[in-house]
Amino acid sequence: MSEKKWLMIAMPKNQFDEDELFGVRNFFDSRDVHVMVFSPSGKEATGNRKTRFTPDGMIVDWNKFLEERGGRYAAVLIVGGKGAWKSLWSDQILPQILTDHHRAGCVIGAIGCGVPVLASASLCKGELAIPNDERVLARLDELNVYPSEDEMLSDNRVISASSVNVLEKFCTEVWREMNAGS
Numbered sequence: 001m002s003e004k005k006w007l008m009i010a011m012p013k014n015q016f017d018e019d020e021l022f023g024v025r026n027f028f029d030s031r032d033v034h035v036m037v038f039s040p041s042g043k044e045a046t047g048n049r050k051t052r053f054t055p056d057g058m059i060v061d062w063n064k065f066l067e068e069r070g071g072r073y074a075a076v077l078i079v080g081g082k083g084a085w086k087s088l089w090s091d092q093i094l095p096q097i098l099t100d101h102h103r104a105g106c107v108i109g110a111i112g113c114g115v116p117v118l119a120s121a122s123l124c125k126g127e128l129a130i131p132n133d134e135r136v137l138a139r140l141d142e143l144n145v146y147p148s149e150d151e152m153l154s155d156n157r158v159i160s161a162s163s164v165n166v167l168e169k170f171c172t173e174v175w176r177e178m179n180a181g182s
Contacts, residue, residue, distance in 0.1 A: 004034055005033045006036065007033050007074060009025065010038055010077070010079070010088060013039045014045050015082040016081035017047065020079040024077060024170075025037065038057050038059045039055045039087070042057045042061070059093055072101060075106060075108070076101045076108055076109075077111070077174065078114035079111055080112030084112070085116075089116055089117060095121035095122075098123060099123065105157070107159070107178050108157060109170065110161070115128050115161075116140060116143070118158060119139070124155075124160070127145060127148040129152050129160040131162050131163050132162075151166045152170055154173050154177070157177050159174055
């Protein structure tokens with residue numbers, strides 16, 4: 001019997017996308033993955049549709065729950081929402097977490113307005129699947145990354161998805177990559 005996998009989700013501190021967060025969390029919960037959700041503040045957040053949710057902690061404390069496990073998640077995912085540009089794009093720790101996990105062979109992914117964080121961490125080869133959002137386009141332009149016409153891209157364990165329209169495909173690809181070689 002294999003060891004239970006752990007997955008980290010980073011979410012905005014407010015104005016998160018409920019469909020993205022709960023869709024990703026439910027997909028992996030149903031596969032018996034231990035899901036930890038973190039935000040910049042670690043406090044109760046309000047979604048785009050006014051849903052309230054309290055994450056497991058602050059992004060800065062991402063490794064607090066892994067000390068006895070070697071300090072790595074099988075995957076680190078970023079979900080968006082209108083609040084992503086306010087709290088995730090400027091987070092100083094999140095790109096480092098992504099880079100360290102990617103170097104260790106872990107899966108990295110982002111969906112919706114969380115995708116620009118992948119570019120901030122320099123984890124893409126020039127293009128990403130993104131939502132049709134002016135702020136996202138402007139941020140990618142600043143980082144010299146191009147928007148893909150594809151709704152989802154997967155390359156070298158880095159997965160980007162434009163929206164919840166491809167949520168099932170995104171989660172399935174993350175799951176496949178998490179189990180590659182197992």
